[in-house]
Amino acid sequence: MNAGERLTDANFPAHPEKATLEGKNKFLGFWLFLGGETVLFATLFGTYLGLRNMHLDGPSGEELFSLPLVFLATMLLLTSSLTSVYAVLSLKQNKVRSLQGWFIVTLLLGLGFLGLEIYEFIHYVHEGHTFTSSAFGSAFYTLVGFHGGHVLFGILWISTLLARNWNRGITLANAPKYYLFALYWHFVDVVWVFIFTVVYLMGKVG
Amino acid sequence: MATHESHKKRSGLMDWLTTVDHKKIGILYLLAGGFFFLIGGLEAILMRIQLMEPDSKIFTGELYNQLLTMHGTTMIFLAAMPIIFGFMNAILPLQIGARDVAFPFVNAVGFWLFFFGGLLLNLSWFLGGAPEAGWTAYAPLSTVAEDTGVDFYVLGLQIAGAGTLAGGINFLVTVINMRAPGMTFMRMPLFTWASFVTSGLILFAFPALTVGIFLLMFERIFDANFFNADMGGNVLIWEHIFWIFGHPEVYILILPAFGIISEIVSTFSSKRLFGYSAMVFATVLIGFLGFMVWVHHMFTVGLGPVANSIFAVATMAIAIPTGVKIFNWIFTMWGGQIRFTTAMLFAVGFIPTFVMGGVTGVMLSVPAADYQYHDSYFVVAHFHYVIVGGLILGLFAGLYYWYPRMFNRVLNETLGKWNFWLFFIGFHLTFFPQHWLGLMGMPRRVYTYMSGQDLDGANFVSTIGAILMGAGTIVLLINIVISASSKYATTKDPWDGRTLEWAMPVPTPEYNFAQTPLVRGLDALYVEKTAGNGEMTPAEPVGEIHMPNGSILPFILSFGLFIAGFGFIYANWTVVIVGLGVVLVTMFLRSVIDDHGYHIHKEEVEADIKGGRA
């Protein structure tokens, strides 16, 4: 059967994301990629943890971070992770409209998160905490910025994916793509859980 | 669905620029890697010419530093790894009975990223000077260097490294998902196993390098302060990150050579590999331990006796699985009917040479002793014994062994033996005296020495050896040129091979196996030979074969990054935006254009089988 053909309820496989060899390969390859990403972020975390007290004359994390704002950002991202899992449930039930709806909610929440992060960065720069002000500044913006870049890339990714497949239904060709995006989005949330804990919460206790 | 008719057949240069066929990408890797190998070798010989006499003034100061940096960087990233990837591409899918790799498109992206990254790095020679901070680019030496050399290093390696990471994931998935029926993990040839473990190491080691290079790039281009002590930075961050990547990198390089040697020793001893499962276990264990030992590059940093001792013991532990391998190769030859072809000569030469490199490795793993050896020529001798005496001899062996499969011609054996003896003798002449030089106190990375310190003789011999190695390489080039003008080999299996890559006719059909083979044991082809079949039993009837379409997008995408690289180096943001724009547009096109590949019809496959072409 043609991988680009709209699936019907009658021929819908239990795991549309892994029903073809291509899908299986993408699924596994992406998981392995996430394993590599774990090391990438760990290196950034390590750098940050090594340098987080090196704020020199600039403000320290304890003085800077506003927890309620970050808490709100965390909730946005956590909820977007839930909505993307709902989208995957819709994927498994061949409900394309509901899949699109949940992914759009995910996308909007992601945009909200990004907006908060940009607002936060601008605020910090005004406080004298910049990329070049100290080793702490460089490490902070690099770690959090890499995560923000991942969020931005995810937003571009899901927008393209939704637009391209808007009128197509779920097919064996696009099911793995939706599924991979959801995995990516969860991973981005996982990283954020650690940024929230290690950078912001631990930043408050010095 | 696209049928065969709608599939565009490209020819000539366009075919090579758009190919997603793993066999062609393998050849591209081999050619590009070979080209950089020659450049890196030339740089080595120029350095040896400078060091031939005391107080020599041919390539001094900055220029020498550039030669030194580029020699190391080129050989590791642009020669050794791509040649390994060349063999992995050309051979691994055949060895497991697959029609292709898991991600043919990504495979092409990986090659072109490496190619343009390497090109960018080497263009530094003509654009204000090459990097001069050593291949390790230690901060703050690399952060304070004022010319653009290190920027080329940073951008070139970042682009090439992304390609390597993509390749690593590709081969992991290929091995896990694409094995032919019956090809269980414990029936995979050792080269496939080694490539599998190497790919795993790439997956987990390269992200660290990616971050390290980003930090260095931010430090140089955006004035970040990771390594700047005045602003609270710490140079040890670079050292740790570099070696957390760098030590696994050593095993990324050597494991495939172990795999090649295992194949060759077994084939030319006409015996099954001794202790197959122990070999597999040793390979995996070396891969694991490879991540636990990076601090032995940093013993003299002063991390304290506890840290140094832990990493010393971990380092020594690696000698155990390596020893297992050495003994298994010897036992494989024991009682075998050995044929000393060129490939086998290289493999046999490899064993004692690598053991010598391993022994000096254990010497260096003792922290107290390392304080004496550190940054001396003893270290240079050690790692050239493992990398040249190990890896490069292994790659030469692999080249002679797989040349008939990759290029459909057998290399001349007489010239091959000249190649081996010149290179082998030249190698030991070059690097054995460097042990003495190191023990006598000659520091590495220094462009000259004074006479009257008993360093003259050994340095002179070392240079003569380097010239002999060059001569050996030239013999190889002559051999290749001669073979190019000769006819196709008539036999598909010139070495009486034991593994699946010898089961297809020459030239290898574009779909590899007309029918996916059924694997019935370790050394799959040999099993069939002894069962009297002589060829593989098919696991499926003849049918349509699905093939991926070629694409120019990988080339364009990599070229976009190449342009963006220049933008970053010269801090020209318009160029950066243009380059990254090209990248984003190609990614967009890739995701928007549906490309389900094409099918080769059953009738065509049947015709190929009848005509002896499949």
Added chain:
Amino acid sequence: MADHHKTTEPTVHRHEEIQRKLALKEERKHHNVSFVMMILLTIVAFFAIWSDKISDSFAVIFILTLAVVQVFFQLYIWMHLSHKGHDFPIWGMASGVLVAAITVASLMGMIWTS
């Protein structure tokens, strides 16, 4: 590739269909529960720091543990690592986490030596 679904008998098919629906319903429940759990964990971590009542050294260990638990929810429930056919993904993530751990440990503990 997935054609075998067409050939299954209608009664068997219906039975499978019901089972699948039940499984999905169960899955949705798990997803919701883990969402609530993750929210709770985040709030607890937030207040552990915000209230300033817990000693710093204990609070750090406490919130790190909560983060790890939360990540397990993400990986095993939302990203389905608990499902069948995830052996190699688990291997991949576990290896990544191992290398990640030694990387973080070394950059935290081995750069400011006296």
